[in-house]
Amino acid sequence: MKKPVKALGDVTRQANKKLRRERIFNIAKRLIAAKGLEDFTISELAYEAGVTTPTIHNLFGKKSDIIKELVSNLIEKMQGIALNPPIDPIENAKFFIDNVVAVFEQEGDFYRAAFMSAERVRLFDPRVPDGIFQRAQQLAAPRKEWYESGLFLGNIEPSTMMKRVHNSYRLGRIDWVSGYIDLNQLRHQVLEGMFLVYASDASPELHARLIEEINGLISL
Amino acid sequence: MKKPVKALGDVTRQANKKLRRERIFNIAKRLIAAKGLEDFTISELAYEAGVTTPTIHNLFGKKSDIIKELVSNLIEKMQGIALNPPIDPIENAKFFIDNVVAVFEQEGDFYRAAFMSAERVRLFDPRVPDGIFQRAQQLAAPRKEWYESGLFLGNIEPSTMMKRVHNSYRLGRIDWVSGYIDLNQLRHQVLEGMFLVYASDASPELHARLIEEINGLISL
DNA sequence: CAACACTTTTTACTATCAGTCAAAGCTGCA
């Protein structure tokens, strides 16, 4: 029985492979973002990358593996968002969506491709306990301080508020990924949705501020 | 020059053809609803229908024509909706969603397949003025009476309320079509969303009633 | 710098998909 032996130049080879892989992966992102998942073909990717199709399969596995990889990159990046949000609900909402928009703006192609892929593989299935959906939803939960300080009246279940806030973001994102709205409209739509949800259980003071914010959005 | 001559038995033939077509079209709906547009193949449809693929093409044209037909059927059905909704906002919301659920329940396969197809061909693009989206959105507009009678305070633009109400329905429908939620959950989710939007601009009396309704939903 | 050992790419292939065409088969009526 022979031990399997690593190639002598394995470290260098792996590094090179990673570079090649990265170069092709970026082309894949661009193609998926530009044409959608349906019209993204391995053969076109191979052509654009100047290699043949088996090379793509060698580097990435199946087509669905490319999609999976996009998705896992997405999850990684999304976990870096929204770490130190402001205390005020209105500022909090703005902080959240501004962060999201900034991230999307930087790598729009990638995010649109990744979200398309994610929907396709049902990554955001809300029925999975502890799945991505559940965790993302938690981020939308109203803070305890908002109830303690009387900003929120507490007549509506916090979990209900959370779901509705998350839904505002979710639909906005779907519309953006579908190409129906741009990032400005995304920001507008998500903020409007969040403010309206907050307004449904806000103290008179907060309610007045929210109304002002909502009406201010329209004029933009 | 010969006149093209209709077959002698043309009337009977056309009637039979319509029956065959309908039978296969129903199988197509079932397959699309069950597996999604991506995994719906002409060959499987042919196999399920007990014919060969050219027959499918003869009866329906291209695969995209089947999708188009689903979409045009959907448009037709949606135009037939002539509602006579109750005056009270809460009853109005329930009336709306109960109607929707009843319709979806009756022909679930068709509606899921048709909505998938509609998304695919961007039928619901909100940017098209006077498109389906815009017209559907109008149905969600709050009534003038609600402002005149003081049920709604009028601090938030009616058009804003309309958009948010419509969005509640829209996301619920997307989740149902995607298979994430069933019709009961759809009803729950859409009502919760509509009530929360209403609550953001409701008079104290209406607000109290809405809170009760929202909290009543949870226990179901 | 040449030879080796292993990696990487490619050539050539299979299977499945949508879609086409002309020939064979069938149907409804006289």
Place this chain on the structure above:
DNA sequence: TGCAGCTTTGACTGATAGTAAAAAGTGTTG
């Protein structure tokens, strides 16, 4: 029953994902 025209089918094309094994390439070491 015979036939005109409709309907289905066998046999095909071209595009797609994916695979196996031969060919080409690469980093290291003597």
